[in-house]
Amino acid sequence: MISLASDRTSGSPPIGTVRVAVIVFPGTNCELDAAYALELAGAKPDLIWHRQAQLDDFDSVVLPGGFAHGDYLRTGAIARFSPIMGPVGEMAAAGKPVLGICNGFQILCEAGLLPGAFIANSGLSFICRFVEVEVASTSSALTHGTTAGQVIRLPLNSYQGNYVDPTLTGRVVLRYMDNPNGAQGGAAAVANEAGNVVGVMPHPERAIEANLGSEDGMILLRSFLGAGPIETGRTPVGAQPESTRSGG
Amino acid sequence: MKVRVEIVRRPEIADPQGVTVVRALRELGFGEVAEARFNRTIVLDLDGTDPLSARARVEEMCRRLLANPVIEDFDVQVIE
Amino acid sequence: MKVRVEIVRRPEIADPQGVTVVRALRELGFGEVAEARFNRTIVLDLDGTDPLSARARVEEMCRRLLANPVIEDFDVQVIE
């Protein structure tokens, strides 16, 4: 892992020029919201249909929320075979920032770009309300612009939000204050080892203006846009203690 | 040809539905219920006639799509 | 004692999930798949030792809670 906090000052491009691919699968429904929020954050988002097979001109990619393929079989199960997922995997491997929100998070897990899987909320009902999450690790594309322990208010909106990770390799970067869905280790957001691939269950793109109930999502989106590519292999400043791992 | 796939969630992975149903059953007076686990079964109707190759193909389908190796095992039976 | 309940949506009732999975399997090169139907199975662990009464009780559970009589049939097997 590496600390993106240091990268922000170094090589990463100014947000205004960041080209973000927002992937649209059949059944995706948060793509317009994600694009709206990213634009508000200063980036240049483009909606990309899942049949497209290259992402050459993009700096980073967002898999927005929704119900790709109706969540049939398993959430994210069918979407991971879409042609676009090849290039998404390549960007992940190249250290470029990759963010999955809600259903996008589930797709990243099914695709093996993040460890773990999702099952039904422990309460067995859909949950749509604001929740508070705490920054458990700042070394990820989503959280490097935050401070450890910082509390952030975001809307949760899912039925299969209950994260399980038998491998105990997922790094929790955001943790629920009151674990509303039973997620392992209270995981609200999980990153890969390098920190460039992040999945977040609550919706930062829904918390971008005061009159919508919170602006905290902007902190995370700006952080993500400011991340820039990550040269892997360096060791993190302030690497995460074991306890922040999802199994901890 | 009909092939039956049962997708079984690994015992160590939680099953909220099972937990909830046990509680509900006990409230209804079925106190003898100790545990309940929910699985998914998929009945596939396939063209072709060779049970052996059919089973092999369906196992392939399970590995690639139908089951999630992170939390699930699967069991395939040719039923007719 | 373990009892296995299979809950089957009546064949004439639509199964959108099955339709979508058939399309996905075909795209993955499993062109032989003609139909897929999703069912639920519930494995119950019961206190008690008499298979006959266990089966009767579980059938009662199905009627009262586990199955939706309007669109589903159920089948109960004592497995151990």
Place this chain on the structure above:
Amino acid sequence: MNVDEDAVPSDEEGPNEEGPEQTVHRLLGLTDEEYGQILSTLGRDPRPAELAMYSVMWSEHCSYKSSRVHLRRFPTTAPWVVVGPGENAGVVDIGDGWLAALRIESHNHPSFVEPYQGAATGVGGILRDIFTMGARPIALWDSLRFGPLDQPRNRYLFKGVVAGIAGYGNAVGVPTVGGEVGFAEHYSANPLVNVMCLGLLRPEQLVLATAGPEGTMAVLLGAATGRDGIGGASVLASASFADESANKRPSVQVGDPFEEKKLIEACLELYERHLVVGVQDLGAAGLSCAVSEPAARAAMGMELDLDMVHVREPGMTAPELLMSESQERMMAFVHPDHLEEVLEVAERREIRASVVGKVIRGGQVRVLHGGELVAEVPAASLTDDAPRYERPLGEPGWMEDLWGNTVKFMAQPAIATSLLQMLAEPELASKAWVYEQYDHMLFLNTVVGPGHDATLLRIKGTNRGLALTTDGNGRMCYLDPRRGAGRLVFEAALNVAVVGAEPLAVVDNLNFGNPEKPEVMWQFLETVEGLAEACEALGIPVIGGNVSFYNETEGLDIYPTPVVGMLGLVENMPSPAPRLDRVEDGMDLWLFGPEWSINLAGSAFEKITFAHVGGRPSPPDPTMARAAIASARKLAGAGLPVIHDISTGGTAIAVAEMCIASEVGATVAYSDWRHLFCEDPHRFLVAATPEQGNTVQSIASDIGIPAARIGVFGGSEIAFDRRGVKAVLDLAVATTTWQNAIESRLS
């Protein structure tokens, strides 16, 4: 057509000694007179497929045969109305280059048979009514009624319906941003599930359900057709076809939100690229309606080849194909030159498309199956010329007794105890258990969401907003249908006014019992009259709605339950908008509205604390209604933090709701305890800082509406003070009671 599949008329007769052939039409719900009308239209015996078409098209819920003549009473025009009643949805101009499409529909009976799928397919149906118009559906509301939650069956129905709305609405990607839930014994065997949908569109995208000129292609889009829906076809099958499939007909339809989502995106692309002449959704009466209504509207005919329809199962008969209510299907009418592009869009969007027919000269609908002509009837005979009834009506004998049946209060009840008891009732308790299962934030428009008097949605890229609400009150309407209905319109209008909106248009959903009972027909007419009078008083049109009759089980009719959907326009979004949770310590509590009566007829107080429903509710007062609406709007514009309408539960409940939401207590002065629970209309509360006092008073006097400062916020108790004698309820207790009331009854 209206997808509410109501119970079939109660006078329907079973087979008798005449044998099936003679009585088939009765088994299909057609009377002998209606059968006679078919014979004279065709000049011959109808073929089975033709009988199938007439039976569904002439059914109550498709033909409106008992209500059409009376719905004419509604005002339906205004300068801003673009499309009034008669199309799939009403459309109004909301300025800045936007149109709003609105429609409400019921799915009561299917939800009783199978709550999850019944409610889910109800959502699917209302969405199609909206995007059929060319609009993108952006929000849903649900108005629900169930029997008391102490009965297991009612809990099952309640949970199932809510899960169904969540399951479909969330997955299809349209937020459910508001609604209402009520409970009364009368709904135990007959729950009500009404859903309202709002869509936005640009004027050039408006599409109507017309078939277009000769040669236009009919393209069936979406899900495959299966043996879904009405059991009616089995009657025909058993009477006229081999019996083998007669028992294979599910009456439960399964919703597929994923298919609908793809259908929405595909249709919106077709509209954007102007590739269709017209579009008709398939609901009840499926293909029968989708070919005949657009043809009739275009004064043309239609040829339909059933062999081209993509089907879910083999061996379907012509009547089955014509009557099937399979969900997620749309009929697009396409000029031959655009066919290729339309098919390309369908392919790319991953939905199926079949060319099933074409528009022909002359008014005939011709249906082919297996290469044979199975039906040939005049399109208009199925739609415009369907039977109309002026059913007999009579004021129920029980009204006088009801009105005389009032409670004589010996002493003043314990106010705090009564209030706590009311807060614990699902009817008045927090509905968070319901709306937190709905995605109510998608699209980033929800500025004031569920849990308030009205939902306030912003329109991105403009300074405008839309405020919407649904309101119903079966108890009041039962005690006086006309007064009750009129009050609903005024209440809904006040609800949108408290977030700053000007009432613009109404849709209504009329849920009633058996129209063949003169008493029910009287209730219906009184209701229509009450709604019409109130709309006229406010100068707002009815732009659409729905009628659901035969809501009776074992002879017990539901309360007459009109549900009013109100659309209001905010030209300058208040920021921050008034919200219940913006009360602060030290603010004053103001009461706006006319002098109180002491009338508790139909109030939640009498129902909950005395198990009493009787007396006659106060009439609405159009002048006061207008003053209340105008002043509420002015206050919202002036930046008052909280403006809250007083309705079910009265002032006591309205104050408690403000205190609980804002986590601050209050002390309220009163003279007669009945004023605290009276539900008389046109009244609302305002929270204001002392500095805002002058603004509040000058707005009141400018408009000429009584306003009084009746209390102050602060502390940790809700206290009611009469000359120094206080009734006190601990805020923490009130809060937990109110928040847990529904969930505690479900577990």
